[in-house]
Every structure is written in C-alpha cells, then in structure tokens.
Amino acid sequence: MSRIEPRTFRGTRDFLPSELIPRRQILSVIEEAYRRYGFQPLETPAIEYLDILTGKSEENDKLIYEIKRARGGEEDSAESAIALHYDLTVPLARVVAQYAELPRPFKRYQIQPVWRADRPQPRQGRYREFVQCDADILGTNSLLADAEILALTYEVLRALGFDKFKIRLSSRKFLFGLSNLITGDDSHFFDFCRCLDKLDKIGWEKVEEEFRVAGIPGDRAREIVTDIFSVAGEKPDFSQAKSKVTGHQKAEEGIAEIEEVFVSARNLGVAEGFLSFDPTLARGLDYYTGPIFETVLPDLPHLGSLTGGGRYDGLVATFSKENVPATGTTIGLDRIQAALTQLGRFEPQPSLTQVLIARFDSEGMAHNLVLASQLRNAGLRVEIWYDDDRMKKQFAYADHQKIKYVLIAGPDERKEGLISLKDMLSGEQRKLPESTLIAEMKSRLSPSGD
Amino acid sequence: MSRIEPRTFRGTRDFLPSELIPRRQILSVIEEAYRRYGFQPLETPAIEYLDILTGKSEENDKLIYEIKRARGGEEDSAESAIALHYDLTVPLARVVAQYAELPRPFKRYQIQPVWRADRPQPRQGRYREFVQCDADILGTNSLLADAEILALTYEVLRALGFDKFKIRLSSRKFLFGLSNLITGDDSHFFDFCRCLDKLDKIGWEKVEEEFRVAGIPGDRAREIVTDIFSVAGEKPDFSQAKSKVTGHQKAEEGIAEIEEVFVSARNLGVAEGFLSFDPTLARGLDYYTGPIFETVLPDLPHLGSLTGGGRYDGLVATFSKENVPATGTTIGLDRIQAALTQLGRFEPQPSLTQVLIARFDSEGMAHNLVLASQLRNAGLRVEIWYDDDRMKKQFAYADHQKIKYVLIAGPDERKEGLISLKDMLSGEQRKLPESTLIAEMKSRLSPSGD
Structure with a gap:
C-alpha cells in the first residue's frame, strides 16, 4: 500500500488532548x-432527509453538504436525497412535529456538531464543522420564556468567566x-431588516x-432609529421610546x-449593564417573529456574535398542522473558545492523569499492576509505564504530561x-508504607478533582 | 410553503430526553x-478526505458515505473527494502520523458517532449512525498495554452493572x-481466520x-482447534496448550x-471467570497483528460482540514512515444500550429538573423569577411555569416529568x-418560611445528585 499523506479537510479540525480537555470543560459549564x-x-441524527433541511433560509440552503447514497449495502438507495444538518433548530422543529409524547412546554438543549460548506475563518471562530449549543423552549407564547433564554445566556457567559x-x-x-x-407600508420589512x-x-x-x-x-430611517437608540441602551427609557412611535401600534407593541x-x-x-435594548439589532434569519437577541464582546468585535437567537413561532408549522410557538438561542462553542483563547484564558492541558507508576525493573511489574488496580478502584486516574526505559525518560514523560505524582x-x-x-511540582521525593498509600494519595488528590 | 412530513433517515435515530438521559449516564460511566x-x-472531524479512509478493509470501503462537494460557498470544490468516517481507528492512525508533538505512549479515548451504509438491525443494536467508544494505546510493543485494554473493558462492563x-x-x-x-504453509492464514x-x-x-x-x-483443523480448546477457557493450561503445538515456533510464541x-x-x-483464552476467536479485520479480543454476553448471543479490538502494529505506517505499534478496543454504546434494555436495566428518565415553581397568579411572577434565580445559584435544577394555567395542569406536568418538588x-x-x-412522590404539602427554603431544598436534593 502506498503511503497516504495525513491531513484534515479544510475547515475541520482535530482536537488533540491538550486542547480538548479545556474545551470539554467549557462544554461542561454550558x-x-x-x-x-x-x-x-x-440529540438528532447528523444525517437528515434533504427536504427536511431546505427552504428555511435561502442562505443556508447553499451551504448544505449533501451525501451520496452508498455504493453498496443499502437496499433502499432509490430513496430521497440525504444531507448533513447545518443547524440544530430545524431538526428540533422536525422533532417537535414528529413526537406527540413530548411535553408542553418542551425545554430542550442540544450540543452537537453541524456542517456548513462555508469559507473557513479560524480567527473569527468560523469552520465547516463546528459545535452548536442550543437551548430552546417550545409550546408557550409567554415572554417569560424569552427572558429565561436571556438569563441563561448571561449565566453561561458569567460562569465561563x-x-x-x-x-x-x-x-x-x-x-x-x-x-x-418609516416607509408608510409593510412591504419593506424584510429589506429593512436586511439593511x-x-x-x-x-x-x-x-x-x-x-x-x-x-x-x-x-435619512429618515437613520434619524428615527438613532432617535430611539438615544433613549434605549442598558438603562432604556421605555416610555420615552414608546412616545417616539405613538400611533404605530405594532411598534408600540414591540x-x-x-x-x-x-x-x-x-x-x-x-x-x-449586561443587557441592552438595541433598536439597531435585526438578525439575519427570516423565521424570527418576536424578541431577537445576540451577544457581543466589546473588546473582540471581529468575533461577531457569540450567541444569537430569538422567537420563531412559525417554524414547527412547516412540519406540522399544530402551531407550536418557540424561542431559543445558540451558543457557539467555537466562538467562545476563540474568545477565551484571544483573551489569554484558554489554558492547554495535556492530560488528566494524576499518578504515573514508574517501571523500575521487570520483576516489579506484577506488583505495579496490582497497585494500579488498587489506586484506580479508589477513583484515581493512573497510568503505568509499560517499557523497560530509564527513569529519566519516565520522569520526562510525567513532566511533559503535567502528571503530579x-x-x-x-x-x-x-x-x-x-x-x-x-511530587513532580516540588521535586520532593519520600518513602511511605504501601499500606498508607491510598489514603495519602486520596488526601492529596480528590478523585473528582483535577 | 407546503408541509414536509417529519421523519428520520432509516438507520438513524432521535434521542428524546427520556432515552438520552440514561444513555448519557452510560457514556459517563465509560x-x-x-x-x-x-x-x-x-476528537477528529466527521468528514475526512476519502483517500484517508479507503484501503484499510475491503468490507468497510463499501460502507462509506461519500459527501458531495457543496453547490456554492466553497472556493476549493475542485479538491479531493470527502466522506464520513466509518470508525475511529483509521482517523487515530492518521492523527498519530500527523502530529509529532503527541507523547509516547499515546493513550487516547474517543467517543463519537460513525456512519456506515449498512442494513440497520435495531434488535442487534446495528444502525447507520452509531456511537463508538474507543480506547487505544500507541507507541509500545509491551503486552502490558494489551492487558490494560482488557482490564479497562472488564472495568467498564462491571461499572455498567x-x-x-x-x-x-x-x-x-x-x-x-x-x-x-494445519496446512503446512503460511499462505492460508487469512482464509483460515476468515473461516x-x-x-x-x-x-x-x-x-x-x-x-x-x-x-x-x-477435519484436521477442527481436531487441532478443538484439542487446544479443551485446555483453554477461563482457567487455561498454557503449558498443555504449548505442548500441543511443540515445534511450531509462531504458535508457541502466540x-x-x-x-x-x-x-x-x-x-x-x-x-x-470473566476472561478466557479462546482459540476459536479470529476477528474480522485484516489489520490485526497480535492479541485479539472481544466481549460477548452468554445470555444475549444475538447481540454479537459488545466490545472488540486487538493489536494492529502496521496501521499507522499507512500514513507515516514511522512504525508505531498500537493496540486498543472499541466499546459499542448502542449494543451496550440494547443489552441493558433487553436485560430490563435501562430506565427511561424524562427530566433532570428537581424543582418546578408553579404559577399561582400573574402578580406573583416577578417573585417567582427571583426565587428561581436564587435556587439556581444554589446549584439546583429549576423550572418555572410560564403560562396562566390551572394548578392541576402544572401538577400533571411535574408528575409526567417526574419532578420531585x-x-x-x-x-x-x-x-x-x-x-x-x-413533595410529588408522597403528595405531602407544607408551608415553610422563604428564608429557610434554600437550606431545606439543598438538604433534600444534593446539587450534583439526582
């Protein structure tokens, strides 16, 4: 067999342990x-029938990765076209339409990769394969649901530091x-938002x-939006804002x-100070129907929005006779990671192992295996050294992997x-009775700690 | 927009909360x-260049889902073909060849979905999109590594009950x-294993x-294998087994x-009693070079193997000049779940929420929101009721979702x-001072508990 050059598809990434360990900690917090x-x-499948995905957003339709029906093995290859999902909102709408047993309200979160045939821009945290963390509330028109989405967004970002x-x-x-x-009629709405x-x-x-x-x-649009902007912001004067649109019922209701x-x-x-009414916010997607929101970092404007969402009361109806109101947000894991990295708060960690049992001589290996088994049963994360190598090499490994003991x-x-x-940090080395080892290690390392 | 029938691609599944919550508990244990x-x-991308994936196993090549290069958006659509990975071992071999900074030994685990254009057989736990949980050790020839893989397999299955x-x-x-x-030459080896x-x-x-x-x-094959089988098993007599192949160096070494x-x-x-030397085990994949192993449940033979693996010292060399010895196992999450389900040990759980704050009247909602915020800050998992519904409906929801309070x-x-x-279980209802609520709830529900 000729050698194949090892490489990854552009816009996708390998996550080696030193990056993945802190990345997974971010995910846990979320x-x-x-x-x-x-x-x-x-969780929904990565693969959906193509007609489930298309028609919700012209822009996204262009970014869908279609999958070829396989060469063999499948007895139903004459079936409809299939593709990779490009978000988690459309599959959610399908799920809510498909399963009558789901409760109302249905509050679900979903953390999965999605795929878009887009131009990768790593500095902006944009990739072709990336992870979305979605939270949505379906089945209620109550604006308390929208407020919970905002509070959740706040909570996640604060918890991430x-x-x-x-x-x-x-x-x-x-x-x-x-x-x-501004225009005197309703026909310019989508253009108004788009601009x-x-x-x-x-x-x-x-x-x-x-x-x-x-x-x-x-000029009139700029004047009116700027005028409302002047009484909006972090401490909005809503009655002032309303007075600027008096007589325009939809605007007042909004x-x-x-x-x-x-x-x-x-x-x-x-x-x-963390939440602001911003009349210049419009959001790209056509399916929003009520409150819309997104989060930006003033210090890293080039990253765009870290989170984004809104109310979309009509989407489930594309799959169902039942009209199910819905609101929710996406938190972009890859933008979060890019932000933390650019703020110097993303710390690589090569290993979670706490203890390395060195190999001193072959005769001691049976003893080492039993020791490893005991420490692992006590909940510790333990490696044994396999090969007949010098101690220097074994210490160098522990050092490189930041293994404490x-x-x-x-x-x-x-x-x-x-x-x-x-102790690899202090360099201190001392002998202790094997009978006290587990208690000693447990007191130094909490099993669930780091 | 005409209504689209909500449905999933054959061989893929939605995981609704009641199934996903216990499924994720299995994953945590692993x-x-x-x-x-x-x-x-x-973690490696779901999408790989096709030439990375092909040529490792003729059988698997037929099961690869190729991806069409997108219709727009990509500036490099003239590039090589791309596809979904069908396992996690081939991507691992690529990674080890690609990154010089990885340590030796490199012990990695990887839990991700893989895709195969196979015939779905749900009762056997076989799907087109399914999750593999792999653990591999690269960079050592030591058989202690193979032993660790077996001990890990044992540990996981015991921990799962x-x-x-x-x-x-x-x-x-x-x-x-x-x-x-048996045959007097080496040329029948692959056929021997296949049969x-x-x-x-x-x-x-x-x-x-x-x-x-x-x-x-x-007949000679059957006779010899059966003869060795008689001294193998859970308490193998290795010297007897060796005596049966005396003079055949490779067999003795084996x-x-x-x-x-x-x-x-x-x-x-x-x-x-859990480990047995089984001379009738052969394993399907061609790339194995040393110890091979798999796990079966005697009570559920139709499920096939729940775990499977072995030593594959040549695979990394398909991507690299460096020869990196390797051993590892796959644990099949979907077969594990199928097994636990068929043994009656897979318990659906609709929700992780511990407390529902009911909506009694609109005037109380601001109070409810503040209460929710306090309980969540104390680490509890809390829902609020959004709509102006009767208490009966709210209790029915808590009951359906198995929310305790x-x-x-x-x-x-x-x-x-x-x-x-x-208390939804006992039906008991009592009033307490709001000032003691958080302490009371924390004592009833440990924040990290269920």
Missing part, C-alpha cells in the same frame, strides 16, 4: 447551566412597526445608501414586548513494603 | 473508566502458527466445509503472548413570607 435552567438533552459582554435585545414586531412608520443587520459591519453611511436602493428613505422581556430577565438575575517501587522498597512518592 | 485508566480525550460476560482472548500470531501447523471467524454463527460442520473449499483440511496478556490482565483486576407562592404566602412545598 451543559450544567442548561440543566440548572431546566432544559433536557436531545466573561466579565464584559453585551446582550443586545430587540424585537421583530418592533422592527415591523418601525419599517411601517439594518449590516450596520455593525458597514456603518450608517453605507446602510443609508442600501436603504435608498431598497426604496426606503435612508417596545412593550421588549420591556417585558427586559424586566423579567433582570428579575431572573441578569445584572445591570510518580510512584516508584524498586526491589528494596518492595522488600520493606514501602513505596517512593515523587 | 468515560470515567477511560480516564481512571489514564486515557486522554481526542453487567455481572455475566466473557472476554474472549486469542492472538493473530497464534492463529498464524496454527494455520501453518474460523464464522464458527459462532454457522457451527463446526459448515466451517469444516468452508475450510475445505479454501484448501484447508477441515500462546506465550496470550499467557502474558492473560496473567497481566488478572493482576490488573480482571476477576476469574413543586413550589407555590400565592398572595397569602407572599404576604407572610412563606412558601408551599409539595
């Missing part, structure tokens, strides 16, 4: 927060009213021009909706029932 | 055992010597015939290899600083 908020886990971030909040209903107020969504990236001058191209009076979500999120624990039992120690314990 | 044995986590299983152990080196002893591998399914009569078709004296692994695995904690604060309670706590 998952524990999801559970504290009463979300239950769900972020102390400076902004959760931006707006509402599609408000934007609908606003576009009517406004670019504000962060291209600034007001160019957005005004985009508005004009779309037949929306750009602001009332934002106010209710804002106040409830604060009651649920979101501290002042090395145990050595040479013939003399074995005869006396002793064992040498070397 | 992962914790892997860590106690000193394995570190690795299996009290009756058999780890079958043999060796490709032994089988190579045996085929030479012997079918013994479990088709019995000796048919295997003898398959041997004859392959040019191997079937038995010595099996003996060393057997004895070391016992020292590592494998209890008597419901908290209710009506206007009278709020005025008096009290809260009603209903």
Whole structure:
C-alpha cells in the first residue's frame, strides 16, 4: 500500500488532548447551566432527509453538504436525497412535529456538531464543522420564556468567566412597526431588516445608501432609529421610546414586548449593564417573529456574535398542522473558545492523569499492576509505564504530561513494603508504607478533582 | 410553503430526553473508566478526505458515505473527494502520523458517532449512525498495554452493572502458527481466520466445509482447534496448550503472548471467570497483528460482540514512515444500550429538573423569577411555569416529568413570607418560611445528585 499523506479537510479540525480537555470543560459549564435552567438533552441524527433541511433560509440552503447514497449495502438507495444538518433548530422543529409524547412546554438543549460548506475563518471562530449549543423552549407564547433564554445566556457567559459582554435585545414586531412608520407600508420589512443587520459591519453611511436602493428613505430611517437608540441602551427609557412611535401600534407593541422581556430577565438575575435594548439589532434569519437577541464582546468585535437567537413561532408549522410557538438561542462553542483563547484564558492541558507508576525493573511489574488496580478502584486516574526505559525518560514523560505524582517501587522498597512518592511540582521525593498509600494519595488528590 | 412530513433517515435515530438521559449516564460511566485508566480525550472531524479512509478493509470501503462537494460557498470544490468516517481507528492512525508533538505512549479515548451504509438491525443494536467508544494505546510493543485494554473493558462492563460476560482472548500470531501447523504453509492464514471467524454463527460442520473449499483440511483443523480448546477457557493450561503445538515456533510464541496478556490482565483486576483464552476467536479485520479480543454476553448471543479490538502494529505506517505499534478496543454504546434494555436495566428518565415553581397568579411572577434565580445559584435544577394555567395542569406536568418538588407562592404566602412545598412522590404539602427554603431544598436534593 502506498503511503497516504495525513491531513484534515479544510475547515475541520482535530482536537488533540491538550486542547480538548479545556474545551470539554467549557462544554461542561454550558451543559450544567442548561440543566440548572431546566432544559433536557436531545440529540438528532447528523444525517437528515434533504427536504427536511431546505427552504428555511435561502442562505443556508447553499451551504448544505449533501451525501451520496452508498455504493453498496443499502437496499433502499432509490430513496430521497440525504444531507448533513447545518443547524440544530430545524431538526428540533422536525422533532417537535414528529413526537406527540413530548411535553408542553418542551425545554430542550442540544450540543452537537453541524456542517456548513462555508469559507473557513479560524480567527473569527468560523469552520465547516463546528459545535452548536442550543437551548430552546417550545409550546408557550409567554415572554417569560424569552427572558429565561436571556438569563441563561448571561449565566453561561458569567460562569465561563466573561466579565464584559453585551446582550443586545430587540424585537421583530418592533422592527415591523418601525419599517411601517418609516416607509408608510409593510412591504419593506424584510429589506429593512436586511439593511439594518449590516450596520455593525458597514456603518450608517453605507446602510443609508442600501436603504435608498431598497426604496426606503435612508435619512429618515437613520434619524428615527438613532432617535430611539438615544433613549434605549442598558438603562432604556421605555416610555420615552414608546412616545417616539405613538400611533404605530405594532411598534408600540414591540417596545412593550421588549420591556417585558427586559424586566423579567433582570428579575431572573441578569445584572445591570449586561443587557441592552438595541433598536439597531435585526438578525439575519427570516423565521424570527418576536424578541431577537445576540451577544457581543466589546473588546473582540471581529468575533461577531457569540450567541444569537430569538422567537420563531412559525417554524414547527412547516412540519406540522399544530402551531407550536418557540424561542431559543445558540451558543457557539467555537466562538467562545476563540474568545477565551484571544483573551489569554484558554489554558492547554495535556492530560488528566494524576499518578504515573514508574517501571523500575521487570520483576516489579506484577506488583505495579496490582497497585494500579488498587489506586484506580479508589477513583484515581493512573497510568503505568509499560517499557523497560530509564527513569529519566519516565520522569520526562510525567513532566511533559503535567502528571503530579510518580510512584516508584524498586526491589528494596518492595522488600520493606514501602513505596517512593515523587511530587513532580516540588521535586520532593519520600518513602511511605504501601499500606498508607491510598489514603495519602486520596488526601492529596480528590478523585473528582483535577 | 407546503408541509414536509417529519421523519428520520432509516438507520438513524432521535434521542428524546427520556432515552438520552440514561444513555448519557452510560457514556459517563465509560468515560470515567477511560480516564481512571489514564486515557486522554481526542476528537477528529466527521468528514475526512476519502483517500484517508479507503484501503484499510475491503468490507468497510463499501460502507462509506461519500459527501458531495457543496453547490456554492466553497472556493476549493475542485479538491479531493470527502466522506464520513466509518470508525475511529483509521482517523487515530492518521492523527498519530500527523502530529509529532503527541507523547509516547499515546493513550487516547474517543467517543463519537460513525456512519456506515449498512442494513440497520435495531434488535442487534446495528444502525447507520452509531456511537463508538474507543480506547487505544500507541507507541509500545509491551503486552502490558494489551492487558490494560482488557482490564479497562472488564472495568467498564462491571461499572455498567453487567455481572455475566466473557472476554474472549486469542492472538493473530497464534492463529498464524496454527494455520501453518494445519496446512503446512503460511499462505492460508487469512482464509483460515476468515473461516474460523464464522464458527459462532454457522457451527463446526459448515466451517469444516468452508475450510475445505479454501484448501484447508477441515477435519484436521477442527481436531487441532478443538484439542487446544479443551485446555483453554477461563482457567487455561498454557503449558498443555504449548505442548500441543511443540515445534511450531509462531504458535508457541502466540500462546506465550496470550499467557502474558492473560496473567497481566488478572493482576490488573480482571476477576476469574470473566476472561478466557479462546482459540476459536479470529476477528474480522485484516489489520490485526497480535492479541485479539472481544466481549460477548452468554445470555444475549444475538447481540454479537459488545466490545472488540486487538493489536494492529502496521496501521499507522499507512500514513507515516514511522512504525508505531498500537493496540486498543472499541466499546459499542448502542449494543451496550440494547443489552441493558433487553436485560430490563435501562430506565427511561424524562427530566433532570428537581424543582418546578408553579404559577399561582400573574402578580406573583416577578417573585417567582427571583426565587428561581436564587435556587439556581444554589446549584439546583429549576423550572418555572410560564403560562396562566390551572394548578392541576402544572401538577400533571411535574408528575409526567417526574419532578420531585413543586413550589407555590400565592398572595397569602407572599404576604407572610412563606412558601408551599409539595413533595410529588408522597403528595405531602407544607408551608415553610422563604428564608429557610434554600437550606431545606439543598438538604433534600444534593446539587450534583439526582
């Protein structure tokens, strides 16, 4: 067999232990927060029928990886086309339509990779295969659900150690009213959102021009949005904001909706300064129908949004006669990791092993195996050294892997029932009776600790 | 938009919370055992270049799902073909060849879905998308590594509550010597293994015939294998076994290899009766070079093997000039789950939530939100009820979801600083001062417990 060059597909990554160990710690923090908020886990297949996935967003349709039906083995290869899911929201909508036994409300979280045939941009945390952490609440129109999503987002980011971030909040209903107020009719709504969504990236001058191209009076749009912006922010004056749209019912309702979500999120624990009513937020996806939100890091604007979501009351109906209201968010693991890395708070860790049992001589190996078994039964994470190598090499391995303790039992120690314990950090080495070893190691290392 | 019928691709599954919660508990048990044995986590992309995957096993090549390069978005669609990985061993071999910084020995575990265009057989735990849990040790020829893999397998199955299983152990080196002893040359080795591998399914009569078709004296093969089988098993007499192959060096070496692994695995904690030297074990894959092993449940023979592995010293060399010896096992999560289900030991659990805060009246909702925030900060898993529903409906939800406690604060309670706590199991309901609530709930529910 000729040798194949080892390499990974562009936009995908291997996670070696030193990166994966802290990455998994991030995931644990996210998952524990999801559970504290009463979300239950769900998993759906990576492969879906293509028609399940398409038609929800023109932009995403272009990014779908289709799968060829296999060359052999499958007896049903004449069936419909199949593809990899590009998000976890569309599969969720399918699931809720498919299983009558699911409760209402249905609060689920889902942490899985998704695939998009996109241009990879590692510095922005953008890949072709990446992990989404979704939390959604289905089956209620209550805006308390939207507020819980915001509080959850806040909780996750605080638990991950972020102390400076902004959760931006707006509402599609408000934007609908606003576009009517500005243009005099409802027909410009999607164009209005599409143009406004670019504000962060291209600034007001160019957005005004985009508005004009779309037949929306750009200067008037800028004036009104900026006017509301002046009474919005982290300490919004909602009555002032409402007074600026008086007589435009949808816009007023939208602001009332934002106010209710804002106040409830604060009651649920979101501290002042982290949440802001932002009338310039629009969000890209067409299926949003109510409150919309995303999180940005003011210090790392190039990363874009770390989390994003909103209410999407119509999506389940694409699969079901039942209309199931829904709201939720995605937290992007890869953007979170990129952010922590760029903030210098992502610490590689090569190993979780706590103890290495060194190989001093072949005769001692049976003894080492029994020792390993005892320590593992006590809950410790233990490696044994397999080969007849010098101690220097074994210590170098423990050092490289940041393993805290090395145990050595040479013939003399074995005869006396002793064992040498070397602390790799301090370099200290001392002998102790084997009978006290497990108690000693357990006191030095909590089994569930690091 | 016309309504799309919600459905899953054949051979793939949705995991709803009630199934996924106990399934994830199985995964935790496996992962914790892997860590106690000193394995570190690795993840590789689901998508690999096709030429990385092919050519390791003719049978598997037919089962590969190829991916179409996307319709838009990708600037490099002229590149090589891509596909979904069908196992985690081939990607591991690629990784070890690709990254010079990995330590030796490199002990990694990897728990990820894999895809095979196979015929789904749910009762056998066979799907097109399924999860493998792999543990491998690379960079050592020491048979202690193989013994550790066996001890790990034993540990995982015991920790999962299996009290009756058999780890079958043999060796490709032994089988190579045996085929030479039987046929007088080395050329029949792969045919010898291929035929012997079918013994479990088709019995000796048919295997003898398959041997004859392959040019191997079937009766002689049966006689010799059966003869060695008589001194093998759970308490093997290795010197007797060796005496039966005297003068056939490879076969003797093979038995010595099996003996060393057997004895070391016992020292590592494998209890008597769970491990057996089984000269009828052959394993399907061509790349094995040393000890081979698999686990079966005598009470559920139709499930086939729950775990399987062996030494494969040549695989990394398909990607690298360096020859890296390797041994490891796969534990099949889906077969484990199927086994536990069929043994009546897989208990659905709809929710992890511990407390539901009921909605008594709209005026109390701000109070409920603050309460939820406090309980969650104390580490409890808490839901609030969103909508203006009757208490009966809220209790029915808690009951359906098996949530242990419901908290209710009506206007009278709020005025008096009290809260009603209903124990859903006993039905008991009592009022307590809100100031003592958190301490009370923490004493009833350990935050990390269930």
